[in-house]
Amino acid sequence: MSRMHKHHVRAVDTTPFSGQYDSVNLGQYSLLNNLWGENDATSGSQTSQITSMKGSTVAWKTNWTWTGGNQVKSFANIQLNTGINQQLSAISSMPSTWHWSQSNTGTVVADVAYDLFTSNTAGGSNVNEIMIWLANVNSGPISAHYNAMGQAVPLVENISIEGHTWNLYAGSNGYNQVYSFLLTSGTVKSFKGDVYSFLSYLIKNEGMSSSQYLITAQAGTEATSGTAKFTTSAYSLTIN
Template sequence: MFSLSLLLLCVPLVSSTPHMHKHYVRVDTAPLSGQYDSVNVGQYSLLNNLWGENGAASGSQTSQITSMKGSTIAWKTNWTWTGGNGVKSFANIQLNTGINQQLSTISNMPSTWHWSQSNTGAVVADVAYDLFTSDTPGGSNTNEIMIWLANVNSGPISAQYNAAGHAVPISKNISIEGHKWNLYSGSNGYNQVYSFLLTSGTVKSFQGDIYPFLSHLIDNEGMSTSQYLTTAQAGTEATSGKAKFTTSAYSLTIN
């Protein structure tokens, strides 16, 4: 006959509190080097995107995913460009879920982005979110909205420049998500471009909602809430020089 104590020892102990874990996702970490190479993982795509490489005298770029845990992805890119004018590449993470919604149906877009970039020599670049809207789902771009977390000897598209050749903002010292921004506006020849640039410094650890940037344009610049958000990307935009860019954690959700 078994004793009560022995029976208790035979019963497996089960915790009443469930353990919540963010599981690592198996990802393709092979480097991407082709002009439009890309790889999908979860809700994201990593795009190498050397769209302006023909404007360089020489150069290259390699990008790769390093990990993904839950909805948070990590990646890196190395680039070097010499000669020519204009942007050569925009290595970026693109969100593929929740897009093609009308702005009126979106309540928030929480995002986390922790990144670093080591530059060699004279570098011209920026680090930015890059959003596009259209009159129809998946349609031609009507507006491009950039949110610059870093400006390295570069500058935004603008309809006006001062005598020194610097872009003139259409609005200054806008408070959004704990930082001050200047807003610039101009055309890239295809669509309207709105660029939010920090009034000073860089933000290497962003955690907040990026929808208020769209709300500002809706409330102050006449952007229609009937527009559809067709693209949501974030990455390093390179013009010239040499740099190593690393994102240790990035996430974006559209609600």
């Protein structure tokens, strides 16, 4: 008599949550609601929830609506908890897959991005923020330089990384240096590639030290205003 092998799908908490700093843990990941800038809004709310988890691939969604103010209100995101707090020189690759979609109501200001932070020490304060924008919805990056029309001026144009073409912007947010990779055109709703390639570019070309520690690795949607439903059907990120 052959023995049946059952595949165990780990039970996950799919309860929706809407508190400012509510989160749910999923082993190597956490889903963070993160309404860090909600005080800039005259009204609004955001609800996030895990929808499924299979192996190292997670699916989640967030619905948000914000009125008033011109600052980012929230950054609903999946945070990686394993493999971080090591030096960039110790990392060989960060393979990731991200399939997402967003339906907007009215005029929306938002972005969809990976958001990484490095520090001088493990668990230390932020020194560099590295953003990889897969979508720019009527928004724009932090930049040290703007043209006469108020548009951010890229530090470097037409960089080819992981099969797409990017412009790199750089500037300070008042706390740390921010490097933002924005697509030269369009959006990427199905990304598969090595996120470490972007860190490698900064180490090789912009003088970022490989002795910096990667202290945060997140991916999600920064919401400024409007109403949107954001859905990730599959996301994974691993640090090797």
